[in-house]
Amino acid sequence: MKKFLKTLIPFDIAKGLTITGTHFAKVFLSANRRKVPFHVVSEYPEVPAKMQPRFRGRLQMLKDEAGEIKCVCCLACEKICPTQVITIESGKKEGRKTKLPTRYDFEMERCIFCEFCVESCGFDAIILNHQFELAVYNREDMSLSMEGTFQNMFGVSPVAKFSVADEEK
Amino acid sequence: MPTPTLTQSLIIALLQAILVVVFIFVVVPLTLYAERKVLGYLQLRLGATRVAGSLTGLTGFVNRNMWKLGKVPMLSYWRGIVMLVGDVVKMIIKEDILPTKADKFVFFIAPAISFCASVIVFAAISFVPGTLFVLPKFIPIVGGLPVSGAVGDVNVGLLWILGIASVGVYGIVLAGWASNSKYPLLGGLRSGAQIVSYEVPLTLSLLAPVVMSGSLQFSEMSRSMAVGLPYWGIVPQFLGFFIYLTCGFAETNRLPFDMPEAENELVAGFHTEYSGMKFGFFYLAEYINMTVVAALASAFFLGGPWLMPFGLHGVLNPFFTAHLPAFLVPLLCEPHAIFFVVKIIFILFVYIWVRGTIPRYRYDQVMAVAWKYLIPLTLVNLMLAAAVRYLTV
């Protein structure tokens, strides 16, 4: 009998409808007036996405103040990489004591962004930057090296017209 | 006013049919858009706000600069309204797949049955009692003739609607069978059982206001609603209204009773094998049925189609006709299609609201709700209504 009455008088349904109804009214009234938006959406393409400080984006090589590559070809990153996406060829340069990479290849398509390479690096020569806009049309575009104008190991790659991030620069 | 000849009346009927179709093709995409938006807002989301390439072109130019200035563009959150055009065009130009082992004739005819049944139902719903507008004189054959608010205001309007709506179930059952695939067949069977069993409480719950007002006709119903019942049918028929709404959800296969197209269990139910505009016709039919249920609810429970809420028309109409400018009088005073449309929109909103709130039922629960709770309740309700009618009239 109690169960029957409970089914007959749907208090829980009414409660649920009240909650969603309030949400609707609040979002409806606050959506277009930016003061205190009630919705929880982070509007990525319109509003630049904020990454957490420890977000692991694309691998990037750093240069010191003189414009020299910091990497000394100790191959620590190449060895520790679980998916073996880093290939380094070392070489020599006039006037530099340590070795210098002549080739530093990074296959981004297989990278799992674990940051082991950065942790193992003793010279702080590489970081994972905050770039997340990495989608490409061809798989070849994802193998990065020290050369290359569109994407290379030294900078944040330029992104296409949809990103607001590049407009801010 | 001259009596129209047969040709003239046929042409006028054709005109009315075109009007109905136009109404459908305006209301249904808007409902689709509203579904996206309202569902988003209920879940603290935004719903559709961007169209493709919205950052290029003129609007994109304006929008981008507004964002740069740190302001929200005016149209930013309503831009998605263009999306419904995109949806329709895309669906029309999409490839239409015919499965090899499908029964070709039935596969072809099923969406047509579904769509036609839901459109024909509209024939009996009248938007305005009497004349909607008079055709201008310069039109060759039918100039100077009145066009009434409904294609046919038959004196068994309610039964007509129920009868045709029950034919609509064939679209779903046959679609399920013709696809020659497991999940569609299961979906079709489910929908057949569900719709046939929910038709009983639906009809019974609609009978209560019929008993109280004493007519099956739409116009008659609203007239009696204005005089006899206390203003809104929902006041004496509170229980009946909620039973009606529940059955309406089940009849149109909406959540929380979306057994036929249960995405969780049966891929997409009866229209699993349908693509392109054939699927689009099922989609349209579902939304048209929603509109029909909303129109019936506003006619039978929400104070008749054309009246202001809470019996305000009696108080306000003399005031309006005396004081308002002339062009506003036909808009705000009785009879007005505006309140009819407003009530329909409200019920459609309730549809989406419930969809965004209540989780799905299991299949046996759906059947139990129909047979164990709703049918006894409607019978009690009908008896009460008959007793009230007997005592008062």
Add this chain to the structure above:
Amino acid sequence: MGVMQPSALEQILITTKVEKVMNWSRATSVWPMTFGLACCAIEMMAAGAARFDFDRFGCGIFRATPRQADLMIVAGTVTYKMAPTIKLLYDQMPEPKWVIAMGSCATCGGPFDSYHTIQGVDKIIPVDVYIPGCPPRPESLFYGFMKLQDKIMSSSLADRYREIFEEVG
């Protein structure tokens, strides 16, 4: 930059070409298929939920059946056992159809460089956009999706048919 910037005239004028309208409508209502294979699918669901809200792009209607879907987001590891199913589902989708390979595994096999994993879903079906990441953030997915929209907008029927008929021979 590889992308052509539209001229000022093009920004103002609405060019009326049937193909443009068709492409626009296709790009506007891309309905993806409910299809997830591994951890990337979780990110895909997150992209559909309230915080990121895929529905803003007009593709919030996840269709459960391939017959009504336009876009297949291959989210996760493609094993050899799953490959025939994916191929079947792709073949069941009606033209025009697009594929996004989401995550390292779908792009190239990811960390699973072994006997049971297909080294990239493009070995069995044509892929339009690759999104690296393990798994990619929802924003990355959005960026990839917008690149796909861009591709759809700039595609032409003639190219499409040439592709198909050249394949057939």
Add this chain to the structure above:
Amino acid sequence: MEQLLIKIGQNLFLVFGLMALGGAATMVLAKNAVHSVIGFLFAMLSMAGCYLTIGAEFMGVAQLLVYAGGIVVLFLFVVMLVELSKSREKGLFQRQTPFALVLVVAGAVAFVGVFWRTIFGSSAAEALTLSPNLMAQGEKLGNAQMLSRGLFAEYLLPFEILSVILLVALVGAVVLAKTERV
């Protein structure tokens, strides 16, 4: 044009009747069981159209609601799940054919005889007119009311007997199904 339309309008009953016949023929002749159910549905809808043309709106809509909406759906339900391609059942039906043919011929002769006599015989005038009592009421009452008057006042006993027969058929079906399962 006008004349033609009027003529069609006057003979709408005939049009709907022919459509119903076509539906019935489809039902009998179709190889696929579901196609024949669709033919049946078409026949039922056309019959509803017939009722509507002769002014019996309530009857027409009831036909739509009960037969087209309810009963044919159940037919379709059963037919969808039955597969008639199995050889055993086909053989069963083929063995019945000669007996069925004899029965059909006998039934057809009886039907045509009755039909002939009712329309062209001496008692045609009496058979084709409604009871004057009902006619007089129909003038001033509505469609549904007149029907209910006929069912519950004029022809109450036949109506009740019919419903009892239906009940018996229902109980019999339940009994048959029950014994098979045990």
